[in-house]
Amino acid sequence: MRASEIAALVDGRLEGRGDPELTGVAPLDRAGPTELSLLSHPRYAAQVASTKAGALPVDATLADRLDGRLPAILVKNAQRAMAQILPRLYPEEKPKPGIHPTALIAPDATIGADVSVGAYAHVGSGAHIGERVRIGAFTDVGANCTLAEDVVIHPHVTLYPGVRIGARSIVHSGARLGVEGFGYAWDGTAHRKVPQVGGCVIGADVEIGANVTIDRGSIGDTEIGDDVKIDNLVHIGHNVRVGPHTIIIAQVGISGSTRIGAGVTLAGQVGVAGHLTIGDRATVAAQGGVFGDLEGGITYSGYPARPHREALRAQAALFRLPRLMDRIRALERAIFGKEQGSE
Known part of the structure; x- marks a missing residue:
């Protein structure tokens, strides 16, 4: 594609000299004359002069950071523009519809039109597979699962019985959905297993990263709302409900029966205790520890999580403790002739 065609695609304005043919993308410091790069953060503006x-x-x-040396496509948001450009430069290779001869499909499973099922995959009894669904090799779709149209299940995924996944959702390799929840009752001598009889319901346009585990509910369902994006290595416990448009980043752990609102962001390695509520549009910064309900629309950080500015003040006070201790020791020596507690 030429730069002018890309500008038209993203509703941008082409400025600078030339209209080159572009065949790929690369970082600013590695891109060549036929490659597209991007400038979306002032941190990288210095690289424009040498790219x-x-x-x-x-x-x-960031238009004022340009020198006019090369064509620039001015847009409101360069990251969103790249989301439109990349599928055109790198079209996805979709498998042809059909069922691999080594796949095992239960006789009473319902398979929609133009479905692709990979090698050694299994589709269980009573499962319903919608149109244009893609099921990767070695994936196990359990009994009575429902996959809506255009769902993509990558290789080596396990869907336990009864999992429901909404249209256009994507599940990456190694994910385990509908796993039996962690439920035990102490009877005075041992932990007795409590059967987990609820379901696991995934909304539409959800993306679930590699090696994510989502437990099914103990009685009701574990629910993931529409347009939720879950990074790799996340665990979501039984009966959790995650509202639409929420982002959950790598290594987050969410304990059972917690309610997470719409548009929430949980950054990397956040831990959330059970039976809590996190309000709409709340953000918890990386490694935050959530032990109580959080009001929506606020950014939290720290352990335990608290409003971010409050957490920063507490952290700053902690950094001052060594100097304060030195002052206390000096005062003790001045008053008592020695440090208290040194005997």
Whole structure:
């Protein structure tokens, strides 16, 4: 594609010299004359002067960092523009519809039109597979699972019986959905297993990363709302409900029966205790520990999680403790002639 065609695609404005043919993308410091790069953060603006990229989508707010040496496509948001550009430069290779001869499909499973089932995959009894679904090799779709149209299940995924997944959702390799929840009752001598008879319901347009585990409910369902994005290595316990448009980043752990609102962001390695409520549009920064309900619309950080500015003040006070201890020791020596507690 030429730079002018890309500008039209993303509703951008082409500025600078030339209209090169572009065949790929690369970082600013590695891009060549036929490759597209981007400038979406002022941190990388210094690299514009030396880049050999053929053209750049650029946030309009960073237009003053350009020198006019190469074509720039000015857009409101360069990251969103790249989301439109990349599928055109790198079209996805979709498997042809059909069922691999080594796949095992239960006789009473319902398979929609144009479905692809990979080698050694299994589709269990009573499962319903919608149109254009893609099931990767060695994936196990349990009995009575329902996959809506255009769902993509990558290789080596396990869907326990009864899992329901909404349209256009994507599940990456190694994920385990509908796993039996962690439920035990102490009877005075041993932990007795409590059967987990609820379900696991995934909404539409959800993306679930590699090696994510989502437990099914103990009685009701574990529910993941529409357009939720879950990074790799996340665990979600039984009966959790996650509201739409929420982002959950790698290594987050969410304990059972917690309610997470819409548009929430949980950054990497956040831990959330059970039976809590996190309000809409709340953000918890990396490694935050959530032990109580959180009001929506606020950014939290720290362990335990508290409003971010409050957490910063507490952290700053902690850093001052060694100097304060030195002052206390000096005062003790001045008053008592020695440090208290040194005997």
